[in-house]
Amino acid sequence: MVALVEIKARFDEQANIAWARALEQAGVHVAYGLVGLKTHCKTALVVRREGPTIRRYCHVGTGNYNSKTARLYEDVGLLTAAPDIGADLTDLFNSLTGYSRKLSYRNLLVAPHGIRAGIIDRVEREVAAHRAEGAHNGKGRIRLKMNALVDEQVIDALYRASRAGVRIEVVVRGICALRPGAQGISENIIVRSILGRFLEHSRILHFRAIDEFWIGSADMMHRNLDRRVEVMAQVKNPRLTAQLDELFESALDPCTRCWELGPDGQWTASPQEGHSVRDHQESLMERHRSP
Secondary structure (H helix, E strand, C coil), X not given: CEEECCCCCCCCHHHXXXXXXXXXXXXXXXXXXXXXXXXXXXXXXXXXXXXXXXXXXXXXXXXXXXXXXXXXXXXXXXXXXXXXXXXXXXXXXXXXCCCCCCCCCCCEEEECCCHHHHHHHHHHHHHHHHHHCCCCCCCCEEEEEECCECCHHHHHHHHHHHHCXXXXXXXXXXXXXXXXXXXXXXXXXXXXXXXXXXXXXXXXXXXXXXXXXXXXXXXXXXXXHHCEEEEEEEECCXXXXXXXXXXXXXXXXCCECEEXXXXXXXXXXXXXXXXXXXXXXXXXXXXXXXX
């Protein structure tokens, strides 16, 4: 058994040191990541012999494996036995524990070498697919949910997509350097922020024209894309993508209580007084509550 513990986890340094010692005393091989990079990805891999074959069970999530934040944060995760993701996670763990040096992956986007380029590539493919349908018939639509959006290269790619006619909707909890609704630049972009009982923490990407959903640990910030180990995984199962689509539709519903960002950089409460209001988190809890 191998466990990678990030000692530099903010607010959890002492707890993580204690866990690392306890794991080592129990016989677990504890690794501390790569020199110069903070390990921020949230992944788990179980390799199991089943008869004559070896099967890999994988988890890629947006939230920490932390009992406290699990009760306070909104997050999503993918649990899968897909061989392609299992092979990539095996390579990732071998790299993090020092057994190999891996910079590119087949089915995962991994920072610091692959997430920014992978996202920009998908934005550009979305634009191409939108244009191929025609100016008035294009299905280009990008939906993003994250904690922060400040990376200039990603923002510039979104501006280009907006100018090409792609509809872009951003749900961001914290800082956002992108300016929506600017004439000639971002008329096709809206940005909103949701505050509720739980801290919005999931990172989800959707590119409609190329039909791709991604989830993972990375925010669009320099530190995440350049100085951390982050992982984004594609969600392909139709039942699961339908749940992610439902989450976006709820967050972007005109009646959902939120804050909307204007081209002047000011946030405005929405909906306006006198209009019907729904709570995004309460709606999702009600929909997914066990009978």
